[in-house]
Amino acid sequence: MKRTLCLLFHVLCVFLWAHGQTQQPYILNGNATQRSCNCYQLTPATTFASGTVWNKNKIDLSQSFNYVFDVNLGCDTNGADGIAFILQTEGTNLGANGQGIGFEGISPSLGVLIDTYQNTSENDPAYDHLAIQMNGLTNHQGTGNLAGPVQVLDGVNNIKDCQWHLLRIHWDATTHTLEISVDNQVRLSIQKDLVHDIFNDAPSVFWGFAGSTGGRTNVQQFCAALRPAFDFDASQILCDGTPVTFENSSSSFGEITRWYWDLGDGTIYNGAQPPAHLYPGAGIYSVKFVIQDNSGCISDTLTTSVTIGSYPKANFTPDTLCLDATPLQLSDASTVAVGTLNNWQWDFGNGNTYSGSSVTIPFTTTGNYPVTLTATTKEGCNNTISKVLRIAPSPSVGGTSSNVCLGDASIFKGENLTPAISIRTWTWDMNNGSTSDGQNTRYTYSQAGDYNVVLHATSDEGCEALSSAIPITVLAVKADAGKDTIVAIGQPLQLFSHATNIATAQYTWSPATGLNDPNSASPVAILNADQTYQLTVSSPEGCQDEDFINIKVYKGPEFYVPNAFSPNGDGKNDYFKAIAAGIPKIDFFRIWNRWGELVFFTSDLTVPWDGTIKGKPADIATYVWMIQGVDYTGRRFSRQGTVTLVR
Template sequence: MKIIYFLLLVFFGANTILFAQYNLVPNPSFEDYNTCPSSISGFAYSSDLTVDLWYSGSGGSSDYFNACAGAGSWVGVPENLFATDQPAHTGDAYGGFWTDLYDDGSYDYREYVQVQLLEPLVAGECYYVEFWSAPATQSDFFGVSHATTDAIGAYLDADKIGSEGISGVLSETPQIDNNASGNYIDPPGEWTRICGFFEAEGGEEWICIGNFHEDDETDVVAYEGGSLDATPLVYLFVDDVLVTPADSLAAAFLNDTIVCAPLTLNALTCGDTYLWSTGETTPSIIVYETGDYWVQIESSCGTLSDTAEIIFVVDTVNTTNTDIHICFTELPYTIEAFGGYDIYNWNTGETTSEIEIDEAGTYYLSAYTECSHFIDSFVVDVTEPINIGLDLGPDTLICAATWSLTLTAPAGYDSYDWNTGETTNSIVVSTPGNYSVIVYTECEVFNDAITITTDPNFGETLNLGEDLELCPPAGISNFILVATEDLPNYNWNTGETTQTITVNQAGNYTVTSTLPCSIISDDVTVTLCNEIYVPNAFTPNGDGINDLFEIIIVDPSRILSFTIYNRWGELVFDGGAGAYQWNGKYNNEEAEMGMYAYIIVYSDANGENAILQGDVTLVR
């Protein structure tokens, strides 16, 4: 059968204790003592109690700390052997014990504290158990303790727990076990609440607090700001122990509250789940409006629930409106509230003095200071990116003797800055070069550039001159062909790439030059001279000039016969085939001056035999 307990809403801070209701634990905060502690090991198992009514849970030497011991004492408060500054959770005293000492596996040493309750627990009734713990920052003779754990709990039994001869792990299973929660006792100097509900079997009269788990079940971690040693040690303080019937919790709280500022409603932190009338499922909520609020807490005992009426009374309501204009490049943007508020509540759900946003919109802050309510609205306008499309086009080659070109950046930008100094969206250029523009919007800057080139040889032509005739027998055995100068390149059909080439064979010669705007070329034809040429006079006087009567023919082998006759018809020279020269002698004597007749038989271009006759004058 499911049990439902009704309790009033809890309006208290995270460190508030619940002693206002009925507490079955005597001397719950260790304030009462028989003698002021003077050394460690202040808890005994059976007799000679230092702290009133409290015992150790085994043969381990749990320690009692009290401000009465004075500064510099090993057992003082807030400074002692295990802590440099650890105030009591309430009052001036607390207890302490080892929860993990020999972490090397050699021995699971433990210490506990226990006390007899004021009355036995009632079978079937739900009880709430709570105590507070904090980690030590330094240890006694065993080395530095830079560690903490979540392995701590409370076990309740009808009989006194443990025995004086045991200093290891107690085998009992604690009804309140923090080990399963991962709720580490941290940070140092602050107290952590350990709490829970359980249903009594009846007759439980003793409560024992400590670590009921073996070393391999004890999770040891470095506390905040610390680091683990090779063999970490864990020592914990304990204070403010509470055991109370669950239905008595209502006695400690008010159900109806009148306030002038937002109120934090805290349910007990030891429930399994939470459901508020607002739909929230956290242990605490902040409320800003007048109304009835209820919470349901699911625990091991069943459902606990209650309702409270909260009334807000505000002296003044102040409103402000702030317009914020930013560029999209400024996102995320931080909105800062006006200073001096005590409580902040943004419509984004945040409760800090400033929030970070990543989009345009209206953001509201409901803030409070004393009994004044401030409603600040921040209208954030974000200028979105604008890309109209800046493009001056591809680099351009101009093929004209005279020209002008209009360069245009799209309209719609706020300003223009050309490298020519002009500030309009378009400019006219008439000389080659690099042109660039920078355009601006409210939030952005764009730029583009274009290179304009011209053809420096625009309109040039190639000219190799007139066709040429090659006549090697006459001394014309080659020609130098010269192309137009100062062109960027030359490509002859001979494969040469210079401005000039030398040719010694008949043929057609072409040169080409590739210009940026065109390809120009010219050609020249080189032919051989006439098939045969015969001079009409010669002077064989030995001066080295015109001493021979020489037939000029490209290929002398084409001469089949060459004969010369004097004026009386006598044969004075018979050269035969291939002969093309006469030295002016007859029978090795110098021939007389005068006119001589010649007959030349040769093979013409068509391969036919041809005869050439004529006369030549010999002059001395």
């Protein structure tokens, strides 16, 4: 049935549109063309074009009228020049191009000019503007300027936006008031006796539109308005089970004679306004609306989605808040199958109401409080829920532990400082990415260091305690007695402990042979024979580590230098160096070849000769060496000799 009605209406539309074409009420001049039953193009996008469209039938200015048009100033934002609605008595073959917008020079006349180009010679503002002029005079500072110029739309500098705008010309013959509105905004108004002051007491005038281009162009159009539209009363709710009343708010230049409604659920209605309509259920319905005027013109189809909403399921979270939480806030958790939630009203029983999808509660003490939430959709559907909100106390906890040695387990103990509040969970954050559960727990760290352990606890009602920090240190004592060394018989040797990761410690050197203080971190040893010492370092926590140092004792002070070496890379005797017993510092160690050329030099006993000269292997031969240094008593002496290099 629906398909048949649509088809019949479509056939009727085509017939009536063709009929309206044959009954053309306008006279077209210049470049003006008819685009559809009620729409006309005044200018194409060509330079120095002009077009006028005059209605064949004069209007009587002794009678009020309210004309509504759609106007389109083009899509080129840099285009020109504009269009004008004109009242005049001179005929129906008038018009001009360029900055005059087809109005210039027509007298007597009244024009409502929409000017889209700035001509400084006419004192135009920089923005697209609207003005009321008379007698073909277009200069805004001349005697012909009755009102304006103003922006065509408030806050809009450029009206060449490719959009259709509703232009309303309203003449009140009783009060002699002419009012100009654009998109339902009143932009200009004058009070003037048009018949007497402009048309020499001749009330019958021609009316129409003119448009023009000059060096710049635009496609400029107007339509005798035929806009289907509908609204809903402010009190109308669009909810499942509620009848919907459509209010026809269509705009038309002429009298609307036919209406076609498709309400989107299979219901078709032909009339100005459908009766209250009950939709079969919640959903989104596509409503189509078409109108026809008394000239036979048929509007475009207005297609609008109308949402018939379902009633929401109101809810909020949480049911319990903790007094020490920040902020103390409730959040909407309502749901709706069809529609959009956009309003929330909260009642906390204290005489005040609050709005918003989330809200901070007005309570500052623990207890149980009634809370009511009413959730409403954009469609006006609402639902209410009331629940008891629990404001619960938050517990307070503390914790203890102590420093430990690396490899030993740290023992942590938690304490509930608010015994009246039961603790459900205890969690220890070990400050290394790991956690441990339980009021008391053990944990073994894999690395030494300082750790700021944090204790978290949650009550049976889900309230978290303020976290408690417990700093601990995991100690890793590292004893270092130093590198093995050599001394001369009777030479004092200062020993040093290089213990790490400990501020205070106990030191023990064993055996005590030759030591001035075996419990010092840096005792002095005087030896007559080779000796090995064990260093033991202990922390106050009982952490302990050991290390050893071997001391070779020579007669001296003396240089001990080998007479041969073999730098062949086999790891045996590859380097030539001296042992300086009782000589902590040397002045030099030099080596010459058989021709007296210096092949090696150092002043550092730890640097040996590797058997190369300038990076290349030295020849197999006998080389002369000399070494000089200062012994531990301050005496300087030297030694010299030869060494044989073999491969």
